[in-house]
Amino acid sequence: MASEPSRPDPTGAEVLRGLCGGAVHLPGDPAFEEVRWPWNLQVDARPAAVAYPAFASEVADVVRAAASVGLRVAPMGTGHGAPPFEGRLGDAVLLRTSAMTESTIDTETRSARVGAGVRWGDIVDRAGRSGLAARHTTSPSVGVVGSSLGGGLSWYSRHAGLQCSAITAVEAVLADGSFVRATESTDSELLWAARGGGGGFGVVTALEFDLMPIRQVYAGMLAWDWTDALRVLTAWGEWAEDAPETATSVARLFRAPDDPWLPAEVRGRNLVIIDTVVVGDPDEAEPALAPLRALKPEVDTFDHVPASSAARLHLDPEEPTGVYANSVIIDAFSPEAVTALVDAAGPGSGSELLFVEIRQLGGALSRPAPDGGVMDRMEGGFLVLTVGVDSGSGWPAVRADAGRVLGSLAPWALKSTYLLMADGEVDERQAWPVASWQRLTDLRTRLDPHGLFVPPHCST
Template sequence: MVPDPASLATPGAEVLRGLCGGAVHLAGDAAYDEVRLPWNLQADSRPAAVAYPAFPSEVADVVRAAASVGLRVAPQGTGHGAPPLAGRLDDAVLLRTSAMTELQVDADRRTARVGAGVRWGDVIDRAASHGLAALHTTSPGVGVAGSSLGGGLSWYARHAGLQCSMLTAVELVLADGTFVRATDSDDSELLWAARGGSGGFGVVTALEFDLLPVPQAFAGMLAWDWTHAHQVLCAWGEWAGEAPESVTSIARLLQAPDDPWLPADVRGRSLVVIDAVSVGDPARSEEVLAPLRALRPELDTFDVVPASAVARLHIDPEAPTAVYASSVLLDDLPDRAVEALLAAAGPGSGSELLFVELRQLGGALSRPAPRRGALDRMDGAFLALGVGVDTGAGWGAVREDAHRVLGVLDPWATGSAYLLMDDEPADESAGWPTASWERLTSLRATADPGGLFVPPHAARER
């Protein structure tokens, strides 16, 4: 006997019917199992309802209706960071912002205005047509709002800092359903929170931010068989410590699947890879790269390219994918750390992680941003990131593998966390300096006294 769809719905959720022009789906509805899925298919949350507002007024309607029946609200754009929400949405409305697609670029002012559903790929292309670049993530499929609110590491990070520090205004709906435009002069505390505070204080419906006058960059990939990983990573670690701030790079141990979306030179191979982007004089960039090229990579794609080409340098998957990510911030990367990492994840280690990467930090990331925010710098010299897929042993095995690999780097860990790159329910307070965390929690309590909004990570005491 097929159950009555109404019997599957969360009590009270029926009040949402008819909102958002009918784009609301409850448990038991025909489209529910499709619309609840995030980009990261590892997450299997089953919210009380899924709503797709197209305008701030529709967001306000959903917020008020949810509050009236004791449901919570969880904003979500693409759902790249969905796993930490798993098990926390049974009494919540998943508010998907993908229909909010406003996108404007002001070439004269070098600014962009985007709706909460816009993805970085659209901004990259529009900005590039004006000779501009954004502080976008390494994948064009990631949402602008979520990555900006959480910090936002980009290929220009050492040169220009975090994307959240580029924000000049945010528009949001508060817990009581009121609409606010926050700038440095009006509701500035909310803008401070939006600059890296992740969320939990309202539903952001639009953002405005500065762009960079970067029409082209010197960018590409160097790759070796991963049996050369010790030599390459030790050399890269030393090189990264001396590289100018115009360069941002990532070193990876990559066990690439034999998938058609990957370049033929990479597909199905185990490699050590260095990706980098350098802005400024191409001749100077060539000089900076020379010590790494001296290691004789078998693949070298570096060239002067349009800024838009940087978007797919990291060859991240763009279609919805089930992945697990965990990270740790490091204050140093001595040869002993490289050796420990290779023993845990390199040739002969038995690790099945898709890749383990080391992101070069420092430069502008190490200094307080001129526009202060909840997160206005990064703690550490490197970020180590482990990413895995379920190869049949289950997600528990993937997590265990990632924890084992990253755990060998604990002697060099800063103790802080970059929450955007951690799929575990984390100690949220570790994402900010103590003073910023206390200020952020106080602001959340003021803006959302009833705890209507589900924060991206569960808060636990240190």
Template sequence: MTVLQAEALRGLAGGAVHLPGDPLYDEARMPWNLQVDEHPAAVAYPADPQEVARIVRAAAESGLRVAPQGTGHGAPPLAGRLGDAVLLRTSAMTGLRVDVASRTARAEAGVLWGDVVTRAGRVGLAGQHMSSPGVGVVGSSLGGGVSWYSRQHGLQCSGITAVELVLADGTFVRATDDQDPELLWAARGGSGGFGVVTALEFDLLPVRTAYAGMLAWDWQHAQRVLTAWAEWTADAPESVTSVARIFQVPDDVDLPEQVRGRGMVMVDAVALGDPEAGARSLAPLRALGPELDTFAEVPAADIAHLQLDPQEPTAVYANSVLVHGFPADAVEALVAAAGPGSGSQLLFVELRQLGGALARPSRRGGALDHLPAEFLVLGVGLDVGTGWSAVRADAMRMLDSLAPWASRASYLSMAYEAAARRGFAAEAYERLVRIRQSADPNSLFVAPRPTDND
């Protein structure tokens, strides 16, 4: 029946609509995260908001739902929920404007962070980009957005000043603090589900350069290095944001030769302001004698490539936990679960330093306005032939090892299996539900992750 329903979409979006059985359907339906093998009723590639509106109206008239998607990095929570939906891929909407005077950017729904980094960097500005330049601006911003500048400037979503979207009835809205402020509030970290976001406007930062780089040791030193790093973070200035990792580095020619094919423990960091002050702040970590030290003053645009995240479409499993503190016994538990001798096949376990501005509610407000924890611990694995159940088991064993320090809250953008409620304070979640029901009373849009009503 859904195939007949989807036939009504043919000819829309300049013909860029693909149905099951069409030659390009299998290619069109694939997200960045290839772990997900979803078969939607149709896949559509609109070029502008007008085409989005026509697709939304046609889907509603045909009894289908709509699931917007940019890059598909966060596709796993949609798994098994798109059989009666039009997967609306926004990758063709690539308009980007940088306003130097107001230090803002307007990015359409297909713009990647790498695009923003390059364009803003030419004029001495920086966006609060994610760790990979291939991540979409809209999807990551709607979900919160933890960046290399977050300890000083907060979540990326708090910098959103306007959101443009197509609602369930096909009408176009530009929401600001003065017009449709509830929709703007929901866009600040609410993950979507209230319309098809076609563009965002957001603040840029006056950052030309930063003191940034990587320190790396053999992972046999994981206990010593992570214990020292956790102690160091307690007094680190807000101008410094760091990430520690246990990394089973692939033997890939695109990676640094010194770490290729090895188990490593690494600390990446970005320090804003005076480079000499940044170097002084990192001195305690340098005293641990890393094998590799790449720190230098670099253009802000280079920071998007600091971490060794895969950029090509990849099948990955990821899950995370927010933790309150990371004492020595937590380090010991983590290393036992994911370090040398653990048998873990996770590609990496990442510990993101939070706190600073991330711990304080944003003055602008939003569905997600801060993160109530000191660290975010993320486990990422690839299927190396043992199957996804084994990868998930390794990730869950690592997360369970941190249960004594775990928060009840979750950062949904990095928690594939967490319930939607855990991503928000109770009052914020109820408000978000009301906004979605008001904007989409017939549940046309597929929620970003399962809810009580799914």
């Protein structure tokens, strides 16, 4: 058992010098001001040190050295979900796993193995060349490991459930510096925690997970001027209630910036957009979208396309940027809820949020996964996500705008939360059933008795 760390030494980070082949940066070093920033540039992270290990053995060296001088350790991949770490890293080593980029696709077992620095875009492209698909996020620049540990909503969620339930093995360095590989037959409790527990029990260095034999999907975007928001979103909410489980859909109120990376028909406009991916029989896919196409969109990009193309369907920015995101889960997107949301975020609302999206849940997400872990399903019918950028008013104004919009849906909101889309203060206990949270907490305490690792969120 690891001994209790001493109190943090302000100069203790010097013990890390020379580790990771020299890829360790301390405050005052020439590169520190650059490497301390995550993908989400909203977060002004100021850790005691930043380390870039390339191998599990280097992770173990950093963990042991940090513990020896009373510093904590905060694992981070891309840093898309960095906001909950802000203000909590002063006594911690920010352990960036972006150099751990090993990955393999096994076409016979339909599985993937990825290091902690691999991004979804790389895996989606490689798997697609073999006629396989992953339960990937809507952004190709998001890290595989972080999003998988936290649950993993995807374009296939209603058809295949959460990405975390596809995990078959996890490799991690624990608080005492030891290395463990967890599978169903070995350290199954750790595998259970990795399936949706969000981390906090060690530094995950690699994951293995199942892929799906999906070569082609029916996918695309429908768009209208946002003055049609009430009509379109009301119809979409009704369609979503009875949509086939082969379809996963996202509706958005999008104040598109005038940026060159966006398609010309979207750039600089205020729109209501519906993105959808349908898997299965091509002859059944097109009829499933007929009710939405009957709303006569200005833009219609739907087609039968390679499954890998869905990685960039959502038009998420791939380069580092500053954003604030928060969300609420609602039980239904009724006409009354649609009206409340459009009044709060649509034309004439005064909202300056970049977009507000409504993600369709249900289907396989609503049922316990056969291989489920701490997060084996999701409650509710829809997840509403607000995303804002600082356009000059400051981040407090962005947070207030998001709070006002999400607050408009309070009558339909559930108490549960999805931590991967919660940048604001949130009690992580709301992410899981009480019994699962307690079991996860007990495991974290057993594996990290002295709180070496900074958990992604706090229990308040």
